[in-house]
Amino acid sequence: MEQFITAIAAVIFVPLVLLGYIILGERVVERLPERLQIWIRPYFWALPAIGFATIFMVYPLLRTVVLSFRNNADTTWVGLNNYVYFFTFPDTLTSLRNSLLWLIFYTSISVALGLVIAILLDRVRYESLAKIAIFLPVPISAVAASIIWKFMFDYQPPGTTQTGTLNALLGLAGQQPVAWLVNSTTNNAALIFVGIWSITGFCMVIISASLKAISTEVLEAARMDGANEFRIVQLIVTPLLWPTITVVGTTMIINALKTFDIVYVLTAGAYDTDVIATQMFNQLANAHYGRAAAVGVVLFVAIVPLLVVNIRRFQQQEEQR
């Protein structure tokens, strides 16, 4: 009951207090000289948002950076120890390697597939139906998708009925079953494949929306000039889609670096499949707060340039409008 009251308080009272802040504050601002009003008003209105962002984003960020130079109990400075650990210990190096594999293959394949599918579907009659089919995995949570694929990758002893779809197919082709998630040549690829399966639809939808915005006159002019469809895609469609592809690509890179759930559910990092985010979770679960913070900072530093690229793109698009 008490929790219920607190929840109501949070949902109703907080917005009311904010509203009161604005109304009362506006009364005060109104009484100031005109010039001062113009100068002070934007800051005054933005202050609650800045306050929330500071408390919930900036402070934790700074605290994480500080913690990454501290010991676990946060009692002494340990210099770069946590970072040295991260960049020298075999397990974390494996997770770095795997994150790199994710970054390269997950990003390139999902964006390329999204692009190709968007272009191809643009030319068929059952476009929306096909799109729905490809988009279907997107709203499924990563955990649920991983559980679905756990069944798909299932392995039974050779010579018995294969309950996993993939091994059943291999069996039909007269092949021995493969322990997809155990075998080190297939496990990382299998995990990345699940990631691609669940996100390609998203890439397709964004790219497709941008594709629809390309004026048909441009394409028709090219056709009149004798360009074939490959040349049109190569010389007109792709360059015009480039800003969108960049945004989708950087978003996918961020996704790849943040990958956690698929790995956690399917292998929990066993057989050398750990990635940076599962490594961060392990360090937290093992109460190595300093190391976890260091992993977090490394991840943050890797992602910031991509965020900058993304935001610049958005700004350019805004300006073009």
Next chain:
Amino acid sequence: MTEVLAGLSSRAIASGLGVLLLVACSTGGSTQQSASSTDVTQWVAWGGQELTAYRDVLKPFESKTGIKVHVTTNRESTTAIANGIEAGTELPDIAPGPTDPVQLKSWVGKGALKPLESFLDMKAYTDNTYPALTTPPGGASDDPYIGIIGGKHYLEMIKTQVKGLFWYNKKVFTGQAPKTFDDLLAINPSQYGAQKLFCAGFESGGDSGWPASDQLHNIIMRQSGDQVYTDWINGKKKWTSPEIKLGYQTFLKEVSAANVYGGPNTALSTNFGKAGDPLFKSPAGCLFLEQATFIANFFTQNTPGLKAGTDFDFFGHPSVNSQYDGNVNGFYDNVAMYNSTPAAKQLMQYLATKDAQQIWANDGGTLGAIKTLNYNDPIYKRAAEVAGSAKNLLVTAGDFMPSDMRKAYWQSLLNVTRTPSSLDSQLAHLDQVQTAAYSTS
């Protein structure tokens, strides 16, 4: 809306806001208070049948005392409590204690854990409970593996299980239980119409590998003795030492392609709960499955119609080195008190009674911590004898290693099962983790 608000005087709005803030603060404040005197909050790691059995245990207590026990299943309770202690937020009244000795000492030091001595009749408790769960060997004042720090007990033992038992289908394996581990390995499964000697299943989500570690624990404690075993838990024995390496090599015989059903890949891909299914197939996939007492529940669940004692049975772990025959691997479930409320104390007192634990024994699926319970189930009756006859009831080593050591250890067993030739490099890696894990935790 804005016009209406603008119509009100500033003073009216200000006083209104003041009242709202006061209400918000006061409701926020009241949630900080702990549960009332007739409520106990408890976190448990149990779900399913185990949780149902626990609710049965609670029923007489709740109806007699009028205390309401709010039970929440939380399998990450140690992490949550550790964070709660660090942050100073509210803890459950009762929850399992930590297994990591360093964490236990730290929590005791911070006063988060309350000693049993503050509310329990300790003489009755130690007299009733299996001695290995309450009394440190040689009268030491510290034994973090059973929750004793500075001569005080912090973990109340309520359930126990025996590990390292070899289960078999009575209709398939009709021979005598082997005396030694070599005798066991010498059994020819085809003589009994089974494909392989052993079944195994090491998959267990994020904890994959623990079933393999139990097999290794049971080898090492019987092969190199309890001293080596305890030193190994404490990080005082290198993984590359001859004793531990020999243990791994012996374990690898159990999971070799020649001995394990379906080969190593099957052992690695099979969930521990389903590992025993091939015992009951026709023809049998394997003769034996090594697992703890609790596995009987999985047998009857997965293959309906099976009866414990009639269709399947177990024999204790065969001797590896006769010098260490009295060492038995067990584990326990405990409750620890984090808030010293009268209601929580009453519940803790109740759980240590024979009346409470007998309900568990009647529901089946576990041994109580009290020696003199009656078991209807023939399997548990015998398991209680095994536990009672143990010279040393040794804890599960992996559970008491620092958590990063444990994780690396479990993963190493998966890796050597898959690639036995990687044993030396795996052990060298574990040494590296050991140095880091024991120095910083």
